[in-house]
Amino acid sequence: MERIQKYIASCGVMSRRAAEKEVEKGSVTVNGEKAEIGQPVSEKDDIRINGVPVKPESKKITVMLNKPSGYVTTMSDEMGRKTVSDLIDLPYRLYPAGRLDKDSEGLLIMTNDGDLANRLTHPKSGKKKIYHVYIRGNAENNALDALRNMRTLDGEKINPVGVDLIKRSPTGSVIKFTLTEGKNRQIRRMCESVGITITQLKRVQIGALRLGELKAGEYRRLTKEEIGELLK
Secondary structure, eight states, X not given: OEEHHHHHHHTTXXXXXXXXXXXXXXXXXXXXXEOOTTOEEOTTSOEEETTEXXXXXXXXXXEEEEEOTTOBSSSOOTTOOOBGGGGOOSSSOOEESSOOOTTOEEEEEEESOHHHHXXXXXXXXXXXXXXXXEEESOOOHHHHHHHHTOOEETTEEXXXXXXXXXXXXXXXXEEXXXXXXXXXXXXXXXXXXXXXXXXXXXXXXXXXXXXXXXXTXXXXXXXXXXXXXXXX
16 A cells, blocks of 8 residues: 555656645545545555546656746646647656746756656755856846855745856856755746846756756656666
8 A cells, every 4th residue: 555645656647746736636536535645545446636547657767858948847738838748759648857937948857757756856855956047248246146145035045056157248147056956936036136137047957967968859768877866
Protein backbone atom coordinates (compact mmCIF):
# COMPACT_ATOMS: atom_id res chain seq x y z
CA MET A 1 0.00 0.00 0.00
CA GLU A 2 1.11 3.56 -0.74
CA ARG A 3 -0.25 7.02 0.04
CA ILE A 4 -2.44 8.19 -2.79
CA GLN A 5 -0.47 11.32 -3.68
CA LYS A 6 2.77 9.31 -3.86
CA TYR A 7 1.08 6.59 -5.90
CA ILE A 8 -0.20 9.12 -8.46
CA ALA A 9 3.27 10.65 -8.75
CA SER A 10 4.89 7.24 -9.21
CA CYS A 11 2.49 6.60 -12.10
CA GLY A 12 3.96 9.57 -13.94
CA VAL A 13 0.78 11.62 -14.06
CA MET A 14 1.97 14.63 -12.06
CA SER A 15 4.20 15.56 -9.15
CA ARG A 16 3.30 14.59 -5.60
CA ARG A 17 2.46 18.17 -4.64
CA ALA A 18 0.24 18.58 -7.70
CA ALA A 19 -1.48 15.30 -6.81
CA GLU A 20 -2.18 16.60 -3.32
CA LYS A 21 -3.87 19.66 -4.81
CA GLU A 22 -6.03 17.48 -7.05
CA VAL A 23 -7.08 15.37 -4.06
CA GLU A 24 -7.91 18.52 -2.10
CA LYS A 25 -10.04 19.79 -5.01
CA GLY A 26 -12.02 16.55 -4.99
CA SER A 27 -10.85 15.57 -8.49
CA VAL A 28 -9.50 12.19 -7.37
CA THR A 29 -11.62 9.12 -6.66
CA VAL A 30 -10.75 5.69 -5.32
CA ASN A 31 -13.21 2.95 -6.22
CA GLY A 32 -15.82 5.57 -6.96
CA GLU A 33 -15.40 7.52 -3.72
CA LYS A 34 -13.63 10.87 -3.26
CA ALA A 35 -10.06 10.36 -2.12
CA GLU A 36 -8.43 11.85 0.97
CA ILE A 37 -4.85 13.07 1.45
CA GLY A 38 -2.68 10.20 2.70
CA GLN A 39 -5.24 7.53 1.85
CA PRO A 40 -3.49 4.16 1.31
CA VAL A 41 -4.01 2.64 -2.13
CA SER A 42 -2.58 -0.10 -4.35
CA GLU A 43 -2.64 -1.13 -8.02
CA LYS A 44 -5.79 -3.15 -7.29
CA ASP A 45 -7.77 0.06 -6.59
CA ASP A 46 -9.66 1.95 -9.31
CA ILE A 47 -8.04 5.38 -9.06
CA ARG A 48 -9.22 8.20 -11.30
CA ILE A 49 -8.50 11.90 -11.79
CA ASN A 50 -11.48 13.75 -13.25
CA GLY A 51 -12.78 10.36 -14.34
CA VAL A 52 -9.57 9.33 -16.14
CA PRO A 53 -7.99 6.10 -14.82
CA VAL A 54 -4.51 6.32 -13.31
CA LYS A 55 -2.21 3.44 -14.22
CA PRO A 56 1.45 2.85 -13.33
CA GLU A 57 3.96 3.96 -15.97
CA SER A 58 6.18 1.00 -16.78
CA LYS A 59 9.15 2.99 -18.07
CA LYS A 60 10.74 6.03 -16.44
CA ILE A 61 11.66 8.75 -18.94
CA THR A 62 13.37 12.07 -18.17
CA VAL A 63 14.30 14.73 -20.71
CA MET A 64 15.76 18.20 -20.66
CA LEU A 65 13.93 20.74 -22.77
CA ASN A 66 15.12 24.14 -23.94
CA LYS A 67 11.83 25.91 -23.35
CA PRO A 68 11.21 28.83 -25.72
CA SER A 69 9.53 32.03 -24.62
CA GLY A 70 5.77 32.04 -25.13
CA TYR A 71 5.04 28.55 -23.76
CA VAL A 72 3.39 27.96 -20.38
CA THR A 73 4.80 25.28 -18.08
CA THR A 74 1.68 23.14 -17.81
CA MET A 75 0.37 20.02 -19.53
CA SER A 76 -2.77 21.78 -20.76
CA ASP A 77 -4.09 25.33 -20.62
CA GLU A 78 -7.74 26.37 -20.36
CA MET A 79 -6.92 29.65 -22.10
CA GLY A 80 -5.64 27.84 -25.18
CA ARG A 81 -2.03 29.00 -24.83
CA LYS A 82 0.91 26.93 -26.11
CA THR A 83 2.24 24.51 -23.47
CA VAL A 84 5.55 22.72 -23.02
CA SER A 85 3.78 19.40 -23.64
CA ASP A 86 3.28 20.55 -27.26
CA LEU A 87 7.05 20.36 -27.71
CA ILE A 88 7.55 16.75 -26.56
CA ASP A 89 6.91 14.10 -29.21
CA LEU A 90 7.26 10.91 -27.17
CA PRO A 91 4.76 8.11 -26.39
CA TYR A 92 4.91 8.99 -22.68
CA ARG A 93 3.12 11.53 -20.55
CA LEU A 94 5.93 13.72 -19.20
CA TYR A 95 5.23 16.57 -16.83
CA PRO A 96 7.49 19.47 -15.83
CA ALA A 97 9.62 19.12 -12.69
CA GLY A 98 9.70 22.79 -11.76
CA ARG A 99 8.52 25.88 -13.57
CA LEU A 100 9.53 28.67 -15.91
CA ASP A 101 7.04 31.46 -16.50
CA LYS A 102 5.58 32.06 -19.96
CA ASP A 103 8.08 34.75 -20.95
CA SER A 104 11.14 32.90 -19.60
CA GLU A 105 13.14 30.29 -21.46
CA GLY A 106 15.85 27.72 -21.04
CA LEU A 107 16.43 24.48 -19.14
CA LEU A 108 13.31 22.64 -18.04
CA ILE A 109 13.28 19.03 -16.85
CA MET A 110 10.28 16.90 -17.87
CA THR A 111 9.73 13.42 -16.50
CA ASN A 112 7.28 10.69 -15.54
CA ASP A 113 9.45 9.75 -12.55
CA GLY A 114 7.48 11.05 -9.59
CA ASP A 115 10.27 10.52 -7.06
CA LEU A 116 12.74 12.52 -9.18
CA ALA A 117 10.21 15.29 -9.73
CA ASN A 118 9.48 15.50 -6.02
CA ARG A 119 13.19 15.61 -5.21
CA LEU A 120 13.78 18.48 -7.66
CA THR A 121 10.77 20.56 -6.63
CA HIS A 122 11.00 20.09 -2.87
CA PRO A 123 11.83 23.40 -1.12
CA LYS A 124 14.75 21.74 0.70
CA SER A 125 16.34 20.25 -2.43
CA GLY A 126 19.01 22.97 -2.40
CA LYS A 127 19.81 22.45 -6.09
CA LYS A 128 21.50 25.53 -7.53
CA LYS A 129 19.70 27.01 -10.51
CA ILE A 130 21.63 29.44 -12.71
CA TYR A 131 20.00 32.04 -14.95
CA HIS A 132 21.38 34.48 -17.50
CA VAL A 133 19.34 37.65 -17.35
CA TYR A 134 19.55 40.20 -20.15
CA ILE A 135 18.59 43.71 -19.10
CA ARG A 136 18.04 47.07 -20.73
CA GLY A 137 20.86 49.56 -20.38
CA ASN A 138 23.85 49.63 -18.07
CA ALA A 139 23.94 47.43 -14.96
CA GLU A 140 24.66 49.93 -12.20
CA ASN A 141 26.81 48.77 -9.28
CA ASN A 142 24.35 50.05 -6.66
CA ALA A 143 21.53 48.01 -8.23
CA LEU A 144 23.70 44.89 -8.32
CA ASP A 145 24.67 45.36 -4.68
CA ALA A 146 21.01 45.82 -3.74
CA LEU A 147 20.19 42.50 -5.41
CA ARG A 148 23.04 40.72 -3.61
CA ASN A 149 21.96 42.11 -0.24
CA MET A 150 18.25 41.44 -0.69
CA ARG A 151 16.84 39.21 2.07
CA THR A 152 13.13 39.95 1.78
CA LEU A 153 10.90 40.24 -1.26
CA ASP A 154 7.44 41.76 -0.92
CA GLY A 155 7.62 41.08 2.82
CA GLU A 156 8.70 37.42 2.41
CA LYS A 157 12.12 36.12 3.47
CA ILE A 158 14.37 34.83 0.67
CA ASN A 159 17.70 33.05 0.63
CA PRO A 160 20.75 35.02 -0.51
CA VAL A 161 21.03 35.13 -4.31
CA GLY A 162 24.32 35.04 -6.20
CA VAL A 163 24.52 38.02 -8.56
CA ASP A 164 27.47 38.28 -10.97
CA LEU A 165 27.98 40.65 -13.86
CA ILE A 166 28.70 38.87 -17.17
CA LYS A 167 28.60 41.82 -19.55
CA ARG A 168 27.96 45.54 -19.24
CA SER A 169 27.25 48.18 -21.90
CA PRO A 170 25.12 51.34 -22.21
CA THR A 171 22.64 49.54 -24.47
CA GLY A 172 22.30 46.28 -22.56
CA SER A 173 23.90 44.12 -19.87
CA VAL A 174 23.88 40.45 -18.84
CA ILE A 175 23.70 39.31 -15.20
CA LYS A 176 24.11 35.78 -13.82
CA PHE A 177 21.70 34.87 -11.00
CA THR A 178 22.33 31.79 -8.84
CA LEU A 179 19.35 30.65 -6.76
CA THR A 180 18.93 27.79 -4.27
CA GLU A 181 15.19 28.29 -4.02
CA GLY A 182 12.58 29.57 -6.42
CA LYS A 183 9.84 31.91 -5.29
CA ASN A 184 7.18 32.77 -7.86
CA ARG A 185 8.73 35.01 -10.55
CA GLN A 186 11.51 35.78 -8.06
CA ILE A 187 14.15 37.18 -10.42
CA ARG A 188 11.65 39.39 -12.24
CA ARG A 189 10.30 40.75 -8.97
CA MET A 190 13.80 41.35 -7.59
CA CYS A 191 14.86 43.26 -10.68
CA GLU A 192 11.67 45.29 -10.75
CA SER A 193 12.23 46.32 -7.13
CA VAL A 194 15.60 47.92 -8.01
CA GLY A 195 14.47 49.50 -11.28
CA ILE A 196 15.99 46.94 -13.68
CA THR A 197 14.09 46.09 -16.88
CA ILE A 198 14.53 42.49 -18.09
CA THR A 199 14.52 41.84 -21.84
CA GLN A 200 15.32 38.12 -21.68
CA LEU A 201 15.52 35.57 -18.87
CA LYS A 202 17.09 32.17 -19.54
CA ARG A 203 17.81 29.27 -17.17
CA VAL A 204 21.07 27.62 -18.18
CA GLN A 205 21.83 25.16 -15.38
CA ILE A 206 20.21 23.03 -12.65
CA GLY A 207 22.71 21.45 -10.28
CA ALA A 208 25.43 19.98 -12.50
CA LEU A 209 23.10 19.74 -15.50
CA ARG A 210 23.85 22.39 -18.14
CA LEU A 211 21.67 23.46 -21.06
CA GLY A 212 24.67 23.47 -23.38
CA GLU A 213 24.05 23.78 -27.12
CA LEU A 214 20.47 22.50 -27.08
CA LYS A 215 18.42 24.75 -29.37
CA ALA A 216 15.17 26.46 -28.38
CA GLY A 217 12.25 24.03 -28.59
CA GLU A 218 14.49 20.95 -28.69
CA TYR A 219 14.85 18.25 -26.03
CA ARG A 220 17.00 15.21 -25.31
CA ARG A 221 16.89 12.22 -22.97
CA LEU A 222 19.02 12.45 -19.85
CA THR A 223 21.63 9.78 -19.23
CA LYS A 224 21.65 7.59 -16.12
CA GLU A 225 24.69 9.54 -14.93
CA GLU A 226 22.89 12.88 -15.32
CA ILE A 227 19.83 11.59 -13.47
CA GLY A 228 22.12 10.29 -10.74
CA GLU A 229 23.64 13.76 -10.36
CA LEU A 230 20.18 15.30 -10.03
CA LEU A 231 19.28 12.80 -7.31
CA LYS A 232 22.33 13.66 -5.21
